[in-house]
Amino acid sequence: MIVVDSVTKVYENRGMTVTAVDDVSLTVGSGEIHGILGRSGAGKTTLLRCLNLLERPTSGTITVDGLELVGLSDADLRSARQRIGTVFQHFNLFHARTVSDNIAFPLEITGVGRSERRARVAELLDLVGLTDRANAFPSQLSGGQKQRVGIARALAAHPSVLLCDEATSALDPATTEQILDLIKVVNETTGVTVVLITHESGVVRRICDSAGLMEDGRLVESGRLADLLADPGSRLAEQLIPVGRPTDSEPSVEYILSFRSESATEPVLSHASRELGLDVSILSGSVEQVGGRTAGRLRVALSRPLDGPDHDRFVGFLAAQGVMVSRP
């Protein structure tokens, strides 16, 4: 479990101060995959670099599995870091070492014996599907293969936390999916807690359980995906399944519907319109796979405004079918 409490990071360069991370608090439960979305410059990388203390927070605390990191001595921090694996956008593999020796590095520095190292490396090579490239050098690998090595290396010392900064941003879409699936498999088999940073909502849709949105250094929203999607005002939900901006039509007839199963689409709407004697037209929205399940958000317009009782009937009817209704 990771608990980030009121972390702020201020950079000061020649009189210029930049608050890259502004009072962020965040809890990621054990075994969860948490995605952090945000535009370029929002402070995502800085926040992640605070989590393994590559950047020392200006204030605030970071607790991983009950151990507070900011106040640790150098030696204690080194051993705490062995419980945190990091995967980098640009891989950062050691070019002087073979694939095997890269993966063995975290074990080497903690003094794990040669035979034990070899066994663990073989296991990880198998996990990431690179057994046949064990003795290759990083410069002889493709980007996707390099990232597999990066993931294997990050996992070598059995960390409880895996931090990924744009781990797939340098990869093509198909390779991205493979790497994301690998992270998911690792998460499911080892129970490792994952924090990943991305600017692609597709990454969050594919593997995350929960997500946060950063803006100007602040964490403006965060929560479990299911809860976010059920919240019509959620900007994260809007990023994950966009319904677009309100149309010019009468806003009083517009509603946003969100649902998490296929049963709840067309038939439900036609039932509702028959029950209430009104036409429902879909203005915009989409249906996506989120966390392996179907989820959709639709912006709809009704043929007439609903008064109090009719509104309640409409909402109640759809809610009974598993569709959340709200005003935009």
Place this chain on the structure above:
Amino acid sequence: MNQKSPVEALPELLAALAETGWMCSIAFLATVVFGIACGVALRLTAPGGLRPHRAFYQVFGAIINVVRSLPFLILLIALIPVTRWIVGTAYGPTAAIVPLALGAIPFFARVVENALLEIPQGKIEAAQVMGASTRQIVWKVMLPEALPGLVAGATLTFVMLIGYSAMAGTIGGGGVGDFAIRYGYQRFNTPVLLLSIAALVLIVQAIQTTGDLIVRSLSHRR
């Protein structure tokens, strides 16, 4: 004047080459060891290094720059007392090792510092977040990752040492420089002088080629 032919001078030339080989090799070893130590110290204490220390970096850097800016001949003379203190004498090939090494160490230290600067910061951070100590980062990441640059720099330094050793020869250091002075300058024996030049060219070529080969064999590490 009855001059020696190149064939007659050959045994003497070979002995001189052996002396040059001796003083340059030992000076080279000392340069590699101390140059790497100094270069690593500079890199670690530089701003943004793993152990930043402004005062140390600036003072140490200044000392290195001062030694580097002295013409080798002047260093050679200035170091006579030091050499006498370390080796017991200021003459002969063994004594020449001291000024040779001291002349080359600051140069090689800067070569090492630059080679280490070339390593992407991300690799060092990767080692840091895995919990590596500074010592482990130096030995297991920085030096191995910089190896091609270090070998190229060491080749350069070795060739430079051979040049320096000829100068040391002129003030009693022995070796090929001394040989060339005696035959070429004092006795005007041009054929023997040319022979010694040819030998030097061959040696420098051999060193450069060997260095290039090693660097190429490490190319997969880039």
